[in-house]
Amino acid sequence: MPKVINKKSIQIASQSIPMQILSSTPGRLRLRVAPSHRQVGEMQRIASALEADPNVNQVRTNIQNGSIVIYHGTQDASLDNIFATLQxxxxxxxxxxxxxxxxxxxxxxxxxxxxxxxxxxxxxAVDLRILFPLGLAILAIRQFMIQGLRLERIPWYVLAWYAFDSFIKLHGTNNQQHSSSES
Structure with a gap:
């Protein structure tokens, strides 16, 4: 028989709650709640909403592990109803x-x-975002002077590319943040 629950416990969440399906066997579904949502009240709200489903027999929660185990009917429709409730x-x-x-x-x-x-x-004056690419560039120049254009071991142009690429990536993120905050 379906349980009557108050409207507070079935309100649609304003923030999404990430969960992972750990196991799904006929009649049993085990979920893991993201660590940021492992509060007693939030997990109890989810459990109460699930228990209101007539196809759900029992819901067990473990706050420490972030685990929710749902015992339900073995029909495919009952699992679909559970997924709809979760959504x-x-x-x-x-x-x-x-x-x-x-x-x-x-x-x-x-x-x-x-x-x-x-x-x-x-x-x-400097930080690692300058020193790391500079170090790779110096290593590239050293490899070029020692080996020339030979393609042995790590070629100079690979190190040069890493120096350039790391400089762009390390400084590109910072520029994007400034441009978005100025808007």
């Missing part, structure tokens, strides 16, 4: 590796810290 709640099913992983965040933070130290050491 109404603003849930986007897909890969939830939005943002940086812990390792990527640590590497980014270390690079940003090193960049700040280089800026401080040079009184804001």
């Amino acid at each position: 109404d709640l603003g849930i986007i099913l897909g890969n939830i590796t939005i943002g940086k992983t812990d390792a990527a965040a640590e590497v980014s933070n270390a690079a940003a810290d090193l960049n700040n130290r280089v800026k401080q050491a040079t009184n804001n």
Whole structure:
């Protein structure tokens, strides 16, 4: 028998909630909620809306793991109804590796810290966005002087391209941000 739920719990979300399907077997669907949405209230709202579906037998949530397990009828229509309910709640099913992983965040933070130290050491004259392409350009010139135009190991023109490309990419992002903020 369908449960009656209050309108607050079935409001369409103003912000999308990324989730990933971990497993789908007949009668059971397991989802993983993105870390940024693993709050008790939000997961309970989702569980309450799912429990209102007459095809859903039980919903279990685990806040720490961000897991929602839905036990439902084995008909295809019941799974379609569950997906429709999830969509109404603003849930986007897909890969939830939005943002940086812990390792990527640590590497980014270390690079940003090193960049700040280089800026401080040079009184804001240069930073890694200048030094990295410059280092590759110097290495390209060295390779060219030693090897000439021979195509052994890493040719000078590959290093020259990396120097140019990294300079454009490291400075192009900054210019795009300035132009969008001026508009």
